[in-house]
Amino acid sequence: MSIDNIIYAYIVKEEVIQPNFTIIEEGAKGDWLFVVLEGKVKVKKRTPKGLATIDTLGEGAIIGEIPFLLKTHQLRTASVISEGVVKLGILDKERLEKEYELLSQQLKSLIKTLVLRLKDTTKKASLLAAGQ
Amino acid sequence: MAEKKKTPPVVHLSYSKGELIIKEGDYGISIYKIYKGHVRIYKKSNNIVIPLATLGRGEVFGEMTFFNFLLEPRSASVEAIDDVDLEVWHPARLAEEYKNMPAILRYITQQSLRRLLRMNRVIDELTSKKKRVKEERLAAEKKSNKRRYYRKNFVQECSYRSATYSSKINLHGLIKDISPMGVGIEVNARNAMNVSHQTGDQMKISFQLASGGTINVVAIIKSVKKSKVPGYLFLGLEFKDISKDALKQIGFFMMS
Numbered sequence: 589m590s591i592d593n594i595i596y597a598y599i600v601k602e603e604v605i606q607p608n609f610t611i612i613e614e615g616a617k618g619d620w621l622f623v624v625l626e627g628k629v630k631v632k633k634r635t636p637k638g639l640a641t642i643d644t645l646g647e648g649a650i651i652g653e654i655p656f657l658l659k660t661h662q663l664r665t666a667s668v669i670s671e672g673v674v675k676l677g678i679l680d681k682e683r684l685e686k687e688y689e690l691l692s693q694q695l696k697s698l699i700k701t702l703v704l705r706l707k708d709t710t711k712k713a714s715l716l717a718a719g720q
Numbered sequence: 721m722a723e724k725k726k727t728p729p730v731v732h733l734s735y736s737k738g739e740l741i742i743k744e745g746d747y748g749i750s751i752y753k754i755y756k757g758h759v760r761i762y763k764k765s766n767n768i769v770i771p772l773a774t775l776g777r778g779e780v781f782g783e784m785t786f787f788n789f790l791l792e793p794r795s796a797s798v799e800a801i802d803d804v805d806l807e808v809w810h811p812a813r814l815a816e817e818y819k820n821m822p823a824i825l826r827y828i829t830q831q832s833l834r835r836l837l838r839m840n841r842v843i844d845e846l847t848s849k850k851k852r853v854k855e856e857r858l859a860a861e862k863k864s865n866k867r868r869y870y871r872k873n874f875v876q877e878c879s880y881r882s883a884t885y886s887s888k889i890n891l892h893g894l895i896k897d898i899s900p901m902g903v904g905i906e907v908n909a910r911n912a913m914n915v916s917h918q919t920g921d922q923m924k925i926s927f928q929l930a931s932g933g934t935i936n937v938v939a940i941i942k943s944v945k946k947s948k949v950p951g952y953l954f955l956g957l958e959f960k961d962i963s964k965d966a967l968k969q970i971g972f973f974m975m976s
Contacts, residue, residue, distance in 0.1 A: 594823040687822045701780040709839040716846040
């Protein structure tokens with residue numbers, strides 16, 4: 589996936605992350621949004637049977653969108669760990685927030701519903717993956 | 721305050737308990753918000769109902785079709801659990817707004833949708849894998865002549881006698897577990913000296929359940945093991961001739 593100029597316009601800071609670094613920790617507070625500019629990250633979730641890797645994301649992937657879009661649940665729903673060296677872009681959260689707030693109530697609840705489903709489904713998938 | 725988007729007129733619909741609101745596979749474009757009551761979302765696979773979620777007041781459904789650009793049929797069915805009042809949104813104006821919203825928000829939303837669809841596929845794959853593993857295990861157990869299914873532990877005296885050989889000798893045993901498929905009985909090893917207790921032998925068994933009903937069945941010995949109690953054997957038996965009434969009674973007993 590190539591990274592659109594749309595996204596570059598929102599990057600306020602770039603950071604280079606060393607391999608195996610925990611970029612986001614599940615359960616921690618925070619609603620910063622990142623975009624993966626180079627490299628790959630693993631998404632991991634805690635389950636009763638241990639840590640389950642549920643996804644690997646590459647260039648162009650936005651991470652941290654769930655707490656950002658849900659607002660009410662600002663805890664991180666999964667951990668994100670760099671696989672190799674990763675270049676991250678930090679997105680302009682305030683600007684995004686302002687633009688999001690301008691959407692109609694209905695469209696916002698549709699997006700929120702989608703993200704809630706993603707959260708639930710990810711949880712379900714990680715439990716199944718850990719049970720294997 | 722920036723310009724406030726006008727909310728278009730909203731249609732309200734009511735459904736009674738048990739009524740179908742969305743049918744999986746149908747083409748529909750409406751989006752629903754629950755105003756009152758609860759709905760159940762489910763999918764059907766090989767005629768098996770897979771419950772997905774229960775939603776209540778304030779929650780929205782029908783969003784998947786919207787984000788899939790109205791191209792896909794409904795991915796699940798939705799049924800009213802009680803009396804339900806819904807707000808129905810027509811997607812035309814929302815689709816317009818979605819098209820015109822800042823590109824980055826659309827990018828984030830599309831990515832969430834793709835991840836959701838991927839997670840759904842992962843769940844489908846893992847569930848069918850799990851099912852396959854279970855089926856293989858059951859098939860393997862069947863092959864090894866073991867008794868299948870959940871067994872309920874209980875201790876109950878029973879009398880039995882051979883159905884393979886015409887024998888008048890009534891023997892005594894202790895039922896240790898039961899399922900609709902068979903029983904596990906602990907017997908004195910001396911019993912096997914008088915009457916054959918081999919795998920494949922058939923026994924007429926008579927016992928009582930807590931409900932008071934007497935059960936008479938014919939069962940085949942599937943396994944003979946040494947019991948934990950010295951001098952005793954543990955017989956695994958599978959029902960062969962069993963009346964519907966007896967099965968029903970055992971079924972009730974299993975649930976109690």
